[in-house]
Amino acid sequence: MLSFIDTHSHLFLEEFDEDRAEVVRRAKEAGVSHIFMPDIDSTTHQRLMDMCQAYPHYCYPMVGVHPESVNAHYEDELTFVRHELDTHLVSYIGVGEIGIDLYWDTTYEKEQEVVFQAQVEWALEFDLPIVIHCRKGFEVIYRVLQKFDAKKLRGIFHSFTAGEGETERMLEFPNFLLGINGIVTFKKSPLPPVLATIPVERVVVETDAPYLAPVPQRGKRNESAFAYHTLQKLADVYGLTLEQMAQKTTENALRVFNLP
Numbered sequence: 001m002l003s004f005i006d007t008h009s010h011l012f013l014e015e016f017d018e019d020r021a022e023v024v025r026r027a028k029e030a031g032v033s034h035i036f037m038p039d040i041d042s043t044t045h046q047r048l049m050d051m052c053q054a055y056p057h058y059c060y061p062m063v064g065v066h067p068e069s070v071n072a073h074y075e076d077e078l079t080f081v082r083h084e085l086d087t088h089l090v091s092y093i094g095v096g097e098i099g100i101d102l103y104w105d106t107t108y109e110k111e112q113e114v115v116f117q118a119q120v121e122w123a124l125e126f127d128l129p130i131v132i133h134c135r136k137g138f139e140v141i142y143r144v145l146q147k148f149d150a151k152k153l154r155g156i157f158h159s160f161t162a163g164e165g166e167t168e169r170m171l172e173f174p175n176f177l178l179g180i181n182g183i184v185t186f187k188k189s190p191l192p193p194v195l196a197t198i199p200v201e202r203v204v205v206e207t208d209a210p211y212l213a214p215v216p217q218r219g220k221r222n223e224s225a226f227a228y229h230t231l232q233k234l235a236d237v238y239g240l241t242l243e244q245m246a247q248k249t250t251e252n253a254l255r256v257f258n259l260p
Helices: 018-032 042-054 074-091 110-126 138-145 191-195 226-239 242-256
Strands: 004-006 034-037 059-061 095-101 130-135 155-157 176-180 204-207
Touching: 004 204, 004 242, 018 226, 018 242, 034 042, 034 226, 042 059, 059 095, 059 226, 074 110, 095 110, 095 138, 110 138, 130 138, 138 226, 176 242, 191 226, 204 226, 204 242, 226 242
Parallel strands: 004 034, 034 059, 095 130, 130 155, 155 176, 176 204
Antiparallel strands: none
């Protein structure tokens, strides 16, 4: 039976309030063995934990401040994350979703960098992987990561898009993987030829549900079951069977998150 991990999903958001149980059922039927769930900020945290408690040993939480949640009150958000790591460390498999997003607004660019660097430091302190969100922010992210020992850092560059000049620099960090979602299935996606040059040991499957649904579900609300289509595309790119691709990406995910 097919078995693979959705390494990045937000099924705890209100978009799933009407049919969350059905969404989880469909994920299991599609072969999703585990769902890893990055947080957004303190306002979503209870929703996240409630879902992970409702589906123990299936949904696994992270804690972190999303860059789009960084504003004038960023210190409060950092305090929340630090408190969770200090008091409930055993609950979390990673620090995320963290990073830099300057796509719509650059007002809090400096604050985003402060928040990102603090969370990278804490991930190292507590020996957790980080899940990085990056939109128009790679130069800042790269500058921050270079301050640390590359071999000690580990995590995922979420929603990999093969930005110009970025791929090689991402791969400089030996314990980082590339999160591949529905973008790889899009008709004009630049990802397939780029991925063909990247070792299969460096990729994992994700959805970013409810966003970025893959073809043939593009335009719909994304859900974990749809990761099957991304997995199929990756299998085609790497010349592997669906089962082999599932096994490879699962092994990669368990390695970076240090899970059995």
